[in-house]
Amino acid sequence: MGRVSSLIRPRVSPLITPLISTVGSPAPSDAAITVNDLPRDAMVMDARIGRVGGGQARVALSGTATIGEVVQAYDRGAGVWRDVATADGSGDWSGVLHSTNDDGDFQVAKTRLKAATSTIADTSNTFAPGTVFMPFGQSELNYMTSAFGGDNVPGTITVADVSALQTIMIDNDEIASPSVVHSFITSETSLTKTIAVMSNTLAAYAPGRKFLYVDGHHEGTGRVQLQDDSKNDVITGRRWSVLQHVIDWVRDNGSDIGQIVEMWYVSDLSKQPFIEAWAPFYFGQTPAGDTHPMGAPYTGGTMVDAQIDHCLFDMDATPSQRGRGAFARADTRLVQMPPLPNIPRIDNLETSVTLVGGDAADEQVKVKSLRQGYVDFHADSRTIEVAGDLMPFPMISKGYWDGSKWTNGTHPSHTIPEGSHLLAKHFARAVMIASGDVTFTPPVFTVSDTDADGLYVDLELAGTGTLKTLRSIDGGVTPVGETYYTDIAGFEIIQGSTTKIDGFAATVQDAANRIVRITPDTAFSNSDIIRFGYGGGAGWYKRDSDGPAQWFKEWPLVDTGSVGQPYLFAEPWPASPEFVLSGIAGAPVADTFATADAGPWFTDVVNIASGTSAMTMFAKIKHGYTPGSGDFLIDAASTTWRVETLSTGKIRVSVEDSTGTKMLQAAVTPSAVIPSSGDFEIGLAVDLVGQWCKIFIDGVEVHEFTLLAGTGVFTTIRKVSLLAGAAGGGSQIKAEFEYVKFWYSTTVDGSEPAGAPDFEVSDAATANAHAWKLGADAT
Numbered sequence: 001m002g003r004v005s006s007l008i009r010p011r012v013s014p015l016i017t018p019l020i021s022t023v024g025s026p027a028p029s030d031a032a033i034t035v036n037d038l039p040r041d042a043m044v045m046d047a048r049i050g051r052v053g054g055g056q057a058r059v060a061l062s063g064t065a066t067i068g069e070v071v072q073a074y075d076r077g078a079g080v081w082r083d084v085a086t087a088d089g090s091g092d093w094s095g096v097l098h099s100t101n102d103d104g105d106f107q108v109a110k111t112r113l114k115a116a117t118s119t120i121a122d123t124s125n126t127f128a129p130g131t132v133f134m135p136f137g138q139s140e141l142n143y144m145t146s147a148f149g150g151d152n153v154p155g156t157i158t159v160a161d162v163s164a165l166q167t168i169m170i171d172n173d174e175i176a177s178p179s180v181v182h183s184f185i186t187s188e189t190s191l192t193k194t195i196a197v198m199s200n201t202l203a204a205y206a207p208g209r210k211f212l213y214v215d216g217h218h219e220g221t222g223r224v225q226l227q228d229d230s231k232n233d234v235i236t237g238r239r240w241s242v243l244q245h246v247i248d249w250v251r252d253n254g255s256d257i258g259q260i261v262e263m264w265y266v267s268d269l270s271k272q273p274f275i276e277a278w279a280p281f282y283f284g285q286t287p288a289g290d291t292h293p294m295g296a297p298y299t300g301g302t303m304v305d306a307q308i309d310h311c312l313f314d315m316d317a318t319p320s321q322r323g324r325g326a327f328a329r330a331d332t333r334l335v336q337m338p339p340l341p342n343i344p345r346i347d348n349l350e351t352s353v354t355l356v357g358g359d360a361a362d363e364q365v366k367v368k369s370l371r372q373g374y375v376d377f378h379a380d381s382r383t384i385e386v387a388g389d390l391m392p393f394p395m396i397s398k399g400y401w402d403g404s405k406w407t408n409g410t411h412p413s414h415t416i417p418e419g420s421h422l423l424a425k426h427f428a429r430a431v432m433i434a435s436g437d438v439t440f441t442p443p444v445f446t447v448s449d450t451d452a453d454g455l456y457v458d459l460e461l462a463g464t465g466t467l468k469t470l471r472s473i474d475g476g477v478t479p480v481g482e483t484y485y486t487d488i489a490g491f492e493i494i495q496g497s498t499t500k501i502d503g504f505a506a507t508v509q510d511a512a513n514r515i516v517r518i519t520p521d522t523a524f525s526n527s528d529i530i531r532f533g534y535g536g537g538a539g540w541y542k543r544d545s546d547g548p549a550q551w552f553k554e555w556p557l558v559d560t561g562s563v564g565q566p567y568l569f570a571e572p573w574p575a576s577p578e579f580v581l582s583g584i585a586g587a588p589v590a591d592t593f594a595t596a597d598a599g600p601w602f603t604d605v606v607n608i609a610s611g612t613s614a615m616t617m618f619a620k621i622k623h624g625y626t627p628g629s630g631d632f633l634i635d636a637a638s639t640t641w642r643v644e645t646l647s648t649g650k651i652r653v654s655v656e657d658s659t660g661t662k663m664l665q666a667a668v669t670p671s672a673v674i675p676s677s678g679d680f681e682i683g684l685a686v687d688l689v690g691q692w693c694k695i696f697i698d699g700v701e702v703h704e705f706t707l708l709a710g711t712g713v714f715t716t717i718r719k720v721s722l723l724a725g726a727a728g729g730g731s732q733i734k735a736e737f738e739y740v741k742f743w744y745s746t747t748v749d750g751s752e753p754a755g756a757p758d759f760e761v762s763d764a765a766t767a768n769a770h771a772w773k774l775g776a777d778a779t
Helices: 139-145 193-205 223-227 240-252 274-283 362-378 381-386 420-434 470-474 764-769
Strands: 033-035 043-046 056-065 070-075 080-086 092-100 107-113 116-137 165-170 180-184 210-214 259-263 296-298 306-308 311-313 325-327 333-336 398-402 405-412 445-450 457-461 466-468 491-495 498-500 504-510 515-520 529-532 557-559 601-603 614-621 631-636 641-645 651-656 662-668 680-687 692-697 700-706 720-722 736-743 759-761
Touching: 033 107, 033 116, 043 056, 043 210, 056 070, 056 080, 056 107, 056 116, 070 092, 080 092, 092 116, 116 139, 116 240, 116 420, 139 193, 139 405, 139 420, 165 193, 165 240, 180 240, 193 210, 193 420, 210 240, 223 240, 223 274, 223 306, 240 325, 259 420, 274 311, 274 362, 274 381, 333 362, 333 381, 333 420, 362 381, 405 420, 457 529, 466 470, 491 504, 491 515, 614 631, 631 680, 651 692, 651 700, 720 736, 759 764
Parallel strands: 043 116, 116 210, 116 259, 165 210, 259 333, 311 325
Antiparallel strands: 033 056, 056 092, 070 080, 070 107, 107 116, 165 180, 296 306, 398 405, 445 457, 457 515, 466 557, 491 498, 491 529, 504 515, 601 720, 614 680, 614 736, 631 641, 631 720, 641 651, 651 662, 680 692, 692 700, 736 759
């Protein structure tokens, strides 16, 4: 037998009895065989574990043998000798051993002649079937592999299995010709403490298995630099050539990349919808499935001025072929971790509460949209083919206390175990899920009980295990200082049209059955809403309070009892949906009616009366309304008075007097006024004599437009239409209404004018029977 690796020594598993296949015709007495050595000692050969037809490493072998003799190689994992080649007329042979993974030690490649089983030849270098994965992203990964990010957590990490993990790192990705650095993770100093934590987590999941970490990160960059060579500095940029360099190193040493483990969420934030922006980079195709030529520009979705020079997978190629891509989808799986929790970054966040739901902080809005974008991306059949399901939500601590404030809310904390160390555990689990070793029930919330009087609502977290928090595991107590600090973080409630981060308690009601109880200060009513993890900050609202208080430790989790493995943190919205409450006694549900594309809308049967100078409209809109781009609340044709909602939540208004002169032309509110959730009443009032037009939400004035002077009266040749233009169609507002009221008069303070409304409907029956009704019936 040839040389054995000094790191570990090969063995034949005692649980396997080698099976000797039937030999062929006797070989000549001078029969001989040689085998060329493997390219590298102790190489991890990716075994495509968890894939259909996987579980075996493809080990390329070659050598010389007596002409015409069949060469066999030993598959230790299956305990069999496999025919791999026949020596040609020159005495040369080459073939591939499909070596079954057995989570065992490194082994030499053993070959023999089938007809002369004592004629053997072994390689000197060793290999092991296992998992080769490439963490793929930007600076978050640098916090695992760099000394700054990976070595600052106090304490010592002892590597449990010194043969479990190897790493392939680029020594400097900002020089012209970077080199590959290969390491065995035998201690916390082999690379970083954080990578030692990753090694121990992998070993806890799959004892004995061998793993190879292949560097695929470059801090401060995005996918744009990889897909478009023109977007890079030729030396310091995020170059495709550097990525290809590490891939080639793995392939030149006899293996391949089995998994791309992607966490690149910061650069995603401005590129939504996700699939619209990135389909060519992932698939070599447009979102619609058409071939996108390499080297051609692409401007789909929010992608601007990009050229697609490279793609990860070529969906035009057969699954076993790379085609124009870097990877064959039969060999390499995309493991896309969902977005990390985000600490919002807005001015004066340290002293002001963000608008809940992420609507005030642009970063929160983007992270919320990104979560939905990832879900939509994974619903695409091409993503299903290369990736499958999303990984569990990775709750980690981001930021750290530095002097007078909490800083660096983008990266994992490098000073506490719940930061970069926990991120490494999540990466390890993602690898194991992709290889089929780990299955889990997504820990999402559902309503399990609603108190009949609205005094509480119980939510059950799915899964098998115990409901805990990192705080309860540490033996700590919930911090004090903010009104929203309760046992469990991440919840918001909506009562009426008011979204609240406090005014309720979220506590563990039954840990064994994973029940969280939401107890409001004011009893719930039907149509009130509970939501979990809706914004971007993992329940954070004040960075310099929530950071030092380590508020992330109140996020709920499922402890499955598995030693050495990370917990399953509760999945936020959209996995855990909004819960609209019902079944509360003594809280009557108002009658409502709903409009759709075909109506109904309502147009007065007579023209505007002579001398009319003012109008008022009130509409109570139920939860679930999504503003369209140009939905009419009110319209008297030719913009006599037109009020439209826009998809941004803003409102556009036009007003004319009796001569058709524009008193106000397509003026838009400076900010969104339509609430993003919950029931709300919108009030609209216009007064040509007073020269104003006002908008009220729930009785509170949110904006006033000033009108030009004119005749002071409206035209008499138009009719007023509500909820659409006179012709309906594309201007139709589609929502559920509790009531709609209208007067040919107004008040200055947003109250209802005196006297009965000139129009009023409050349910489907009154809406469908009303003389003004046009279009389809209300439901």
